[in-house]
Amino acid sequence: MRHYFLLVPLFFVTLLSFQVHAEQSRPAPSEQQQEQALAQVQEPMYKPLMERYILDELKAVRQDQQKLREDVTKQVTHAQLDTADRAITYTTDTINNVFFIITATASILVLVGWNSLRDVKNKVEDIVNTRVSVITNEYEARLNTFEEKLRERSEEILSNQEKISVTNEVHSLWMRANLESDVANKIEIFDEILNRKPEDVEAIAYKADALLELNETAQAIELCNQALDIDSDYGYAYWQRACAYALTHKHADALADIKMSLEYSPNLRNELLHESAFASLHDNASFNAILAGDV
Incomplete structure (x- = not known):
């Protein structure tokens, strides 16, 4: 209904605006025409009650807007106060619950007594110490095993290094022996080799060969026996002992050796005729049979 009343003044305002526009579009009347028009006017051209009504409606609209603003402000304020109140209530309840828990825990501790706490502490310490001791012993055993393996490995490395060093020295001595023409010097070189490798059957056999060149047959036979005690499959030791037996005219022993x-070193067969120590066997039938390959 209020909207209807608002439309009425708007209608009159619009109508008046059209009339004003129409009057402005007309040509301006003369003074005589204006006086005639004023003489014909019999009632006022405005209505005071209608204007009063429009003003009252505008005032009512402003009052409604102000009231609406106040209502919205009150609702927002109440909502904020309600939220703050709930937050404060939640915080208060939480703090109270925490204090209740603390109080209950303290009461339990008082009831149980400090002796129980001391027992718990001692028990925990015992468990921790036992566990630490077990772990310590385990790692100590592992460390000892690792140290033992490391020590064995170190000893193995040192041993290998020593063997390599000895091998290099022996190789150098063999080269010197091959280049040496003096028999006595050769024997000294072989002695140096045997000092580094006492069980070197090759050095023993070659030393026996050098002794045979000096007619030291007994010592040569002894060295050959020593070499065969170390390695009974070493054919060159049998060969040198056969040479010693042949020089001492022990032909049977020489032929056996x-x-x-030849059984252990077949390549020595080519040296049978070239070996000067076997000169006394050239007329021996068994030697010739061996030479011919019949035996």
């Missing part, structure tokens, strides 16, 4: 040397 020749057979053994």
